[in-house]
Amino acid sequence: MVKLRVEGMTCNHCVMAVKKALQRVPGVEKAEVSLERAEALVEGQADLEALLRAVEEEGYRAALAG
Template sequence: MSTIISVGGMTCGHCEQTIEETLRGVSGETDASADREAEQASGDGDADVTALMQAVEDAGYPAHA
């Protein structure tokens, strides 16, 4: 299942990479992508959206569903 969340504060490719790695690190996630221009990130897997948002926030970026 793919889950899309809004992520603020991404300003460069490194930010996108950080978000992608963060989401892939959440238990149950198999893949992730981030798009700074759309201010969105998506995770593929069965992790809860709350866990995804918390991981992104722990990485220093504001997130909401």
């Protein structure tokens, strides 16, 4: 599982946009996005760079959460 910090989400529409973007990345089995925690949990074998790029293409900032 990969945990991403996602910055810039302000509403549930943002959450759905990020979730859909992550689900389109090859190798993603499941994606859960939390507005309150400003994070996304992604299950599967997706490439990290592809995940980050998918979020950024939606207009948000993403980084691997430590």
